[in-house]
Amino acid sequence: MNRDAIIAGRYRLERKVGRGAMGVVWRARDERLDRTVAVKQLLPDNSSDDAPFRSIVRAMREARVAARLKHPHAVTVYDVAEQDGTPFLVMEFLPSRPLTDLLADDGPLPAGRVAELGAQIASALAAAHEDGILHRDVTPNNVLITGDGEAKIADFGLSHATGEGTMTGGGLVVGTPAFLSPEVADGEDPGYPSDVFSLGATLYTALEGAPPFGTDGNQIALLKRVARGEITAPRTTGPLTDVLLRLLRRDPGERPDMAEAERMLAAVADGRPAILSGTKRLPAPTRRSRLPFGIAGGVVVAGGVLAGILLFDDDPPAPVAAPTPPTAPKPACEARYEVASRWPGGSEIRVSVRNAKDTRLTGWEVSWTLPPGTRIANLWNGSLAQDGDRVRVSEVDWNAVLPAGGITTFGFIATTGDDGGGAPVAECRTS
Structure with missing residues (x-):
């Protein structure tokens, strides 16, 4: 198509403004309604002899979905x-x-700006879902x-709506490899x-300057890395980083839904703590015990994730002479250590750090003993102090x-000389 061509008797093409894998985008004039529009000329599908028909079907399907x-x-x-x-x-x-x-x-953009754009896109995708x-x-x-x-999400050309067919062939992975989820890269249906x-990978790129799995001219090697879920440890720390890493959980069941992602991103954009309702809250113990759930040794396996939990009582009760045993005070905070x-x-x-009090908590500290040979790198959402193998992480301003x-929550990358070991027991106290 050339400039000044008229499409369907009403859309006059003015100039090309973009090009992608799915087609060429023109600025055009709707001469019937006298308004400027964008016209996307879909590229033909040359995979078979019925390419024109397939392109038209794809365009109709995309229009119905969008x-x-x-x-x-x-x-x-x-x-x-x-x-x-041509559609x-x-x-x-x-x-x-x-x-x-x-x-x-x-x-790369500032964290607040990334959170703002992310909340806008998440709101549109939540409505789509x-x-x-x-x-x-x-x-x-x-x-x-x-x-x-403002941010707007475009190109639902690869989308699939309930009740609509799909134009992808059997076994074909659809999407941009660097931004695929591990399960899709591994051949599962999206x-x-x-x-x-x-969305998490897109916002990670905006914050870090590169996709979470890096870039690789060898698309097969990149897909394998995506399928393994081996993201590059983020350099940036702060409340947004933790939210993004939750969106980038390898297990789809551990990710928030899009509506929750919108709420978390909006909270970060507004400078509020991103209270993560997707995090499972720990039950309060029914008796004074430093081993909740009655698990010997303080290590439990919850939902397939290794977790070490220990409660710290902020104000232990004073001894009393009465024969009745004292009632244990409610723990001030609870900590859950997970190998994600x-x-x-x-x-x-x-x-995860939870305020277990009925009033607000102002300051906390979590400590644990590092397993032999373990080192900490890329801590986010916390302030680190270390004395030998004893580690203490305390709050930062925002949380x-x-x-x-x-x-x-806070997190980090733990590097070790082996590929095993259990989770240490974390203690939480108010500072």
């Missing part, structure tokens, strides 16, 4: 047209540029940043958690104060 979603942070689809066997998708025109270009020009729509290709190239700084992971993922020579550790029942 038109179902009406959201301020999703690109609006107006129409689908066909001319000379065109007509959308709102946004003076914008992809997040990919923004990062190429300006480099509520309507039965998967995006399946959430990447920086499909996040558009408008002139006023689901809502896959979009959550891809493991690989040869290292592991990703998450520690020092927790409301009653509130939860915060």
